[in-house]
Amino acid sequence: MTAIRVLLVDDHPVVRAGLRAMLTDFAGILVAAEAADGQAAVDELQRRQVLGDPVDLVLMDLQMGAGMDGVTATRLIRLLDPAPPVLILTTYDTDADILAAVEAGASGYMLKDAPPEQIQQAVLAAAAGQSALAPKVAALLMDRITNPGMALTRREVELLELLATGLSNRAMAQRVFISEATVKTHLVHIYGKLGVDNRTAAIAEATRRRIIRSPGQQA
Incomplete structure (x- = not known):
């Protein structure tokens, strides 16, 4: 089986190292590249397109210091052709962050405190073109569907x-x-x-x- 090639995007080197180590432990997942902010991620994807060496998934943080944020980067990445799916992995769990990411075209939204196995399954699902949502995120979106009159737009x-x-x-x-x-x-x-x-x-x-x-x- 060909490994899923991941671009890891986070502004904290220690966090990236930890995520790389975690993902490396999973069969079928390979961290092919890293970026410290959204602009660097977009640049890396464009560079790889030219070289014919694309990635299968972008694992994206939301807030990255003074650099381009994850929502803006996701929106730009979805304009690429081909556009790899983007899985958000963040500490932020507010409706505002979730809705902005989904609206930007993210294929999934997971929280960093999720068990490693859940993150693994989310990576596999998003790379396969499926949605990958943390339980809280799925509950929020379902509530917006079932109670549209009370949900904030x-x-x-x-x-x-x-x-x-x-x-x-x-x-x-x-x-x-x-x-x-x-x-x-x-x-x-x-x-x-x-x-x-x-x-x-x-x-x-x-x-x-x-x-x-x-x-x-x-x-």
């Missing part, structure tokens, strides 16, 4: 993230290219879904529910 989650950074309604409108009146309408819907009546309470409740990262974790 991707736009609402995006505005909550901006809200947590302290931006005004006008600044948020400019950031996402919508009118200030539309922002106000979205906030009314957000408050209703969260059961709150002001910005501070919305941020606190969204953080408590793990919809967004806490303000101190915002990128």
